[in-house]
Amino acid sequence: MNNDNQKVIIVCGTTTEMLKADSIIRDNHIEVDLVPTPSQYGSICSTSIALEEVNKITAERILEKIKIKYNxxxxxxxxxxxxxxxxxxxxxxxAFQVIMNKIEMGHELTKDDIVVLLNTEEPKEIETLYSVADRLRKEIVGDIVEIRGAIEFSNYCKKSCNYCGIRKGCDLPHRYRMDEDEIMEAVHQLVEMGIRTVILQSGEDDYYDTEMLCGLLKKIKKVTKMGITLSIGERSRFDYLLLREAGANNFLLKIETTNRKIFESIHPDNDYDQRIQCAKWLKELGYVNGSGNMIGLPGQKIEDIAEDILYFKEMGIHMIGIGPFIPAPGTPYEDLPTGSVEMTLKAIAVTRIVCKNVFLPATTALASIDPDGQRKALEVGANTIMLISTPEKYRTSYQLYKNKNMIDIESALEAVKNSNRKLPKYLKLPNKEGIQ
Incomplete structure (x- = not known):
């Protein structure tokens, strides 16, 4: 879609109506794109249809025929x-002032603009970058920090990613798979805390086939009504469809890097084009689509990080996890240096400026190399914290990298308090006094 043309946004009442509208408009040969809904028109986790203004009347006529609610x-x-x-x-x-002027006027930043922001080492410019990102965060998504719980239900994986501590062939002390009862017990613990979204995460483990996962999702939905995020790797489009119909709302599939050569070097048995295709399928199927990247990968340049951020924008990603590369023992990358905290924070800030109405986690990886990392991330544009809610007997066996910080509710509360942010009202915690 030509960004120079005037555009309009179609906001539908439900995801089902949005997908129906998107399909029939495309069938009428009108170019559209699915994008995170601008904050003035809808929630942070919803998707809307963008199209050129010249096609507005035609689109309205089409939508009136199928009788769905829309604006x-x-x-x-x-x-x-x-x-x-x-x-x-x-x-x-x-150069920095020119970019700040573009941000003030609401103009889209180019790759060169993003590179300038990421490259700056001047303390006043870094302070300004962080301040602008935090202001946009406040105006767009507010002061509430969303709290979610991750259950890492299997550390088996069929892939051999060079950076990952649970890769195939990695000599782990203990491989495990949680059964349905164990997963449901962990889910109920989150419900008791008031948490509304559970993240089910694992290695790419074919033991949990689509039928098994669908049964689990349906049970979680029926019993708890929770939002469900899946992070289980690459599957077929049909599998993604079945999982969506069974109750999955969100899907996290990180690109890690949009530099094809780096992607192929860190993923010896993954295909870059297939990863992109999976992201497109998730978008088409109406998932709240998650991605992310690592800062400090071998061979990575500032320009690569800029391309990652533009990819998040162009793909319409809703949830963007940005964390530093951390080497994992027993992997080909175990002796490589850890990624930079400052570059990670700058990438978070620029992503907030470029992508706007999105979830940006204060990542576990950042907290693992900087005890104050989550507070710092919340101060530069982040608005989400993910608790490690895996049963204690399994937690130390899900080591994607060394010295993983097992983020618990106490550390999350501390980060929220120290960043002068607010907790969501849905939390049911006896120790949240002193935090709005």
């Missing part, structure tokens, strides 16, 4: 009015 809005840019005025006395480079 059409202008695709307004989000401006940061007063930004340049507030920076008058700041000593910023000309």
């Amino acid at each position: 059409i809005y202008p695709y307004r840019v989000r401006k940061l009015l007063g930004l340049m005025e507030s920076l008058k006395k700041a000593k910023l480079s000309t």
Whole structure:
């Protein structure tokens, strides 16, 4: 779709109606794109249909025939009015000021703009970058930090990713698979805390076939009504469809890097094009689509990180996990250096500026190399924390990298408090006093 043309946004009442509208509009040869709903028109986790304004009347006629609930809005840019005025006395480079002016006016940033922001080492410019990202976070998604719980239900994996501590062939002390009763017990513990979304994560383990997973999802939905995020790797489009119909709302499938050569070097038995195809399928099927990247991969350049951020924007990703590379014992990369905390924070900040109405986790990986990492991430644009809710007897066996921080509710509360953010009202915790 030509970004220079005026666009409109179609917001439907439900995901089912959105997918139906998207399909029939495409069938009428109108070019559309599925995008995270702009914050002024809908929630952070919803998807809308973007199309050029010249096709608005035709689209309306099509939608009236199928009788679904919808609204059409202008695709307004989000401006940061007063930004340049507030920076008058700041000593910023000309190139940095030009980009700040683009952000104030709501103009899209180019790859070159993103590279400038990521490259800056001037303390005042870094401070300004973080401040702008935090202001956008506050205006777009507010002060509430979403709390979610991850259950790592299997550390078996058929893939040999060079960076991963549960890769096939890695000499782990203990491989495990949780059965349905164990998973449900962990889910119920999250329900007791008031948490509304569970993340079911594993290696790429074919033991849990689609039929087994669908049965589990249906049971979780029926018993708890929770939102469900899956992070189980690459599957077929039909599998993704069945899992969606069984109750999966969200899917996290990280790209890790959009540099094809680096992707192929770190994933010796994965196919880059297949990973992209899976992301497209998830988008088409109406998932709240998750992705992310690692900062500090071998051979990675600033330009690669910029391309990653543009990929998140162009793919319409809703949840973006950005964390530092951390070497894992027993892997081909075990002796490589850890990724930079500062570059990770800059990438989070720029992603908030570019992608806007998205979930940005304060990642476990960041907390694993910096005890204060989650607080820092929340202060530069992040708005989500994922608890490690795997049963204690399995936790140390799900080591994707060394010295993994087992984020619990106490550490999450501390990060929220220290960043002057707010907890969601749905949490049922006796020790959340002192935090709004």
